[in-house]
Amino acid sequence: MSVVVLCAALPGLDPLTGGEVLVAQNVAFAVIGLTMVAAALRMVTTTNVVHAALYLVIVLAGAAGLFILLGAEFVAVTQVLVYIGAIVVLFLFGIMLTRGSYGTDEDVGRERHLMAALVGVLVLGVTAGSLVDTFRDAELARSAPSTAAQIGDSIFGQYIVPFEAISVLLLAALIGAVVVARSD
Amino acid sequence: MNTVVTAVELAYWQQTAIRSVAALVAVLIPAGTLVYLYLFKMMSFMQSRLGPMEAGPYGSLQLLAEVGKFLQKEDLIPRAADRVVFKAAPFVVLVSTFLLVLVLPAGPDLWFINVDTGVFLALAVSSISVIGILMAGWGSASKYSLLGGLRAAGQLVAYELPLVLAVIGVVIQAGTLNMQEIVLAQANGEIFGWGAIGNPFVITQFLGFAIFLVAVQAELTQPPFDMPVAESEIVAGYLTEYSGMRFLLFFIAEFATAGIFAALAATLFLGGWYVPGLDPASDLFNLIGPLVLLTKIVLVSFLIFWFRFTYPRFREDQLQQLAWKVLIPLALANIVVTGVLKVVF
Numbered sequence: 283m284s285v286v287v288l289c290a291a292l293p294g295l296d297p298l299t300g301g302e303v304l305v306a307q308n309v310a311f312a313v314i315g316l317t318m319v320a321a322a323l324r325m326v327t328t329t330n331v332v333h334a335a336l337y338l339v340i341v342l343a344g345a346a347g348l349f350i351l352l353g354a355e356f357v358a359v360t361q362v363l364v365y366i367g368a369i370v371v372l373f374l375f376g377i378m379l380t381r382g383s384y385g386t387d388e389d390v391g392r393e394r395h396l397m398a399a400l401v402g403v404l405v406l407g408v409t410a411g412s413l414v415d416t417f418r419d420a421e422l423a424r425s426a427p428s429t430a431a432q433i434g435d436s437i438f439g440q441y442i443v444p445f446e447a448i449s450v451l452l453l454a455a456l457i458g459a460v461v462v463a464r465s466d
Numbered sequence: 467m468n469t470v471v472t473a474v475e476l477a478y479w480q481q482t483a484i485r486s487v488a489a490l491v492a493v494l495i496p497a498g499t500l501v502y503l504y505l506f507k508m509m510s511f512m513q514s515r516l517g518p519m520e521a522g523p524y525g526s527l528q529l530l531a532e533v534g535k536f537l538q539k540e541d542l543i544p545r546a547a548d549r550v551v552f553k554a555a556p557f558v559v560l561v562s563t564f565l566l567v568l569v570l571p572a573g574p575d576l577w578f579i580n581v582d583t584g585v586f587l588a589l590a591v592s593s594i595s596v597i598g599i600l601m602a603g604w605g606s607a608s609k610y611s612l613l614g615g616l617r618a619a620g621q622l623v624a625y626e627l628p629l630v631l632a633v634i635g636v637v638i639q640a641g642t643l644n645m646q647e648i649v650l651a652q653a654n655g656e657i658f659g660w661g662a663i664g665n666p667f668v669i670t671q672f673l674g675f676a677i678f679l680v681a682v683q684a685e686l687t688q689p690p691f692d693m694p695v696a697e698s699e700i701v702a703g704y705l706t707e708y709s710g711m712r713f714l715l716f717f718i719a720e721f722a723t724a725g726i727f728a729a730l731a732a733t734l735f736l737g738g739w740y741v742p743g744l745d746p747a748s749d750l751f752n753l754i755g756p757l758v759l760l761t762k763i764v765l766v767s768f769l770i771f772w773f774r775f776t777y778p779r780f781r782e783d784q785l786q787q788l789a790w791k792v793l794i795p796l797a798l799a800n801i802v803v804t805g806v807l808k809v810v811f
Contacts, residue, residue, distance in 0.1 A: 332604055336551065339597060359583045359590045367593025368623070374600045375619050378612060429582045430643050 307351055314351075318344035326398070335373045342366050353427030485578050492567050492578075496725030496763050497718055498529055503764065504771035505721075512775050536717075539710035544607055547707065551605035556708070556715035558598030563719045565591035566726045571646045573739050573755030574747060584645040585637065588730060589630050592685065595723070596622045599694070599704050602716075606707035614703020617782070618687060618694035624789040625684035625691075631797035632677040635804040636667050636734045649738040653746035664742055668735040673800045675735045677793050679766075682727045683773055684789070686720065690777035693785060724770060725763055732762035 318341050325337035342365045349358035437445050476484070506528060510517030518525030543552055569588045571577040581587060596619055603615015637643055640651035655665030668675045684691040695703035705716055732738060739755030740746055751758075780788070 332548075332551070336597075336601065355581060355583050356586070359587045363586075363590035363593060366597065367590060367626070371593070371596050371600065371619055371623060374597070374604070375616065375623075378600065378604050378616060427582075430586070431582075 311348070311351055314344045314347045326395075331377050332374065335370060335377060338373070339366055339370050342370065355427060356430045356433050489564060489567055489578055492570070492572075493563060493722045493726070494718075496729065496760065496767075497722035499760070499764065500725050500728075500767050500771070501721050502526065502529055504767065508768075508771060509775050533714065536710055536714035539713075541710045541712060542707070544707050546607035548605045548607065551601050552707075553712070555598050555602035555605055556712045556719070558601060559595045559719045560598075560715055562591055562593075562595035562598065563722050563726065565594070566723065566730075569645050570726065570729050570733060570759075571649060571738060571755075572759050573752040574646075574749075575752050576739075576755055577646060580644070580646055582644055584643045585633055585648065585730075585734065586643050588645075589626075589633065592629075592723075592727075593622070593626055595719070602708070603704040606704070608707050610700040610702075610706045611704050613700050614694045614706065617700075618704060621684055621687065621691065621694060621785060624786055625681045625793075628677050628789060628793035628797050629681035629685060631794065631801060632674045632681060633734060634797075635671045635674040635800050638801070638804045638808050639665075639667060639670065645733055645738070649733060649740055650746055652737040653740040653742075664737065664740070666735065666737045671735060671800075671804070673796060674804075675731070677797050677800070678731055678735070679769060680788075680793060682731065683770060684785070686724050686727065686770070688724070688770065688774045690773065690780050691785060692779055693782055696779060724767060728763045728767040728770060729759060731766045732759060736762050736766070738762070 321337045321340035321344070325334050325341065328334050328337065342361065346358040346361040346366075349355075349361060502525075506517045506525065518528035521527040521531045543549060566588055568578040569581070569584050571580070599618045599622070600615050603611045603613075603618065606612070636648065639655075640648045642648060642651065652666050653664045657665050657670060687694045695705060700706070705713065708716060739751055739759045741754075741758055744750060
């Protein structure tokens, strides 16, 4: 559902106007947000691992939709390409290769739910607290949607050193994985 | 906006309604054209037979007959199948197809969405279909389906990389991701100072074009890359348990995606809706643009289907080796050379 909303929101991507209440954006936010919350709840309560991965797709697509509402089109597309197109596919691939049972998985129990809920609430508290503490009642500047060219310029200009460092780190992780996986 | 278009002022919802209908047409017309022209006729001629001849002149209404046949069939669902996942799978694949068609421009003012990330969006949404195929493979609760789904996922993930990398050369040359501007870059460009036909990137990016077509062939799971539906090994792969309407949806999605990928190749490498000799800003292109694009789709998909009917199937290890050891290194080399030339000239 969220994917449909995602693309319905694309053509209406006007530069954010100052001051006025953005009705369409708020409605879209509510729809996407509620869908994401419902899918996220189902994801952690379902007893089938494949279903959990499929609910995760809805949550990630919703996140992409939210990025579009914020005018961050490039980030939204990257979200779809990387998370839905690669990471969830990898999850599903792994699950189906190894188990992929139908109906209820026996070892997906609820005994660890309490601890997990506790950690979740803790993370939410820390994130929300630090966000509120950082911005207080500061009003964020409403800027025009960012373009791919701007993002490219800042990655290969201002942030070139961290970008290259992360590239080398990922390459090292990749080579490490190959070395661990190969026995000879 | 041009004069003809400004004569008619449409509200946003009216434009959106028109675009929705146009998207349906843009998905179905190329798909129908390709199935009749190539799957029914060209394949038959290559095998020294006539193909469908009964329904309509030269069998041209055979498509309608086929659709009617599929609609009458019972929608079977295996008893052990995961019903929701099984039923939703063809629609997920179809969503990917419909999102893909949105980025294609067919004239200076004829576009569905004219976004900054254009071709990047197309490559991202094309990867959603993998999820639908995995859902079909797993949801059918059949060993053949599961094997087919896994083969499809492995293949699609492997060939998405050369597909993306092949496009980067075009993006470097055009200096933009926007489809409309890529068309204009080809219309107004020149090859080392010679600009009589603009700069269709198929000339300067021929390697990219070749890699793109091979990767498209694999993304469509067409022969010689049809391991996921290999009928001599795993019946029909992830399609095994599907019948009637849902099989038809998969079938439409496959050929519509073939048409859309051909349109992407035509837009990225052959100048899209533009033909040399005319002013790219002229209103004429709003009329002839779609026809020009359809002609180029038919040309590019001729190549796709020619390969399809000619080559035997790859083995799984050959398939992966081709992607990782040949196509990806070539595509990376192409990016480096294009980047250097872009900076030097």
